Amino acid sequence: MTTTTLTRAEVEADMRETLGLVPSFFSRIPDELLAPEWELFKRLELDQTLIPNKYKELIGVALHAETKCSYCTLFHTEAAKLFGATDEEIQEAVHYAKSSLGWSAYLNGMREDYDGFAAELTRIGEYLASRG
Known part of the structure; x- marks a missing residue:
């Protein structure tokens, strides 16, 4: 289980830094799931991986x-x-x-x-x- 101490404001600040805005589709994600969902999105969609x-x-x-x-x-x-x-x-x-x-x-x-x-x-x- 992923645990995080980041607040919603900190996660959204990272989104703004990374994408220039907070995509509205992230706005409905509950606070406790936002950080892990964002990290997974960043890792698979934006970061360089094996592919x-x-x-x-x-x-x-x-x-x-x-x-x-x-x-x-x-x-x-x-x-x-x-x-x-x-x-x-x-x-x-x-x-x-x-x-x-x-x-x-x-x-x-x-x-x-x-x-x-x-x-x-x-x-x-x-x-x-x-x-x-």
């Missing part, structure tokens, strides 16, 4: 194109641009999501044999690795 920010945001664009969340799609599209993504890269991420989701629907709908699929994937990986 470079541009790629995290492109993943977010593709993911929320599917969830149909207009808030998250807008957020991740604008964040992707801030981290250097081009319009073409954003379009490719969404197109990739469309293609991948289509294959998922087909494989699941046709009830493709999972073990056979996994075995073929292993063989494909071995073949491609042998080609260098």
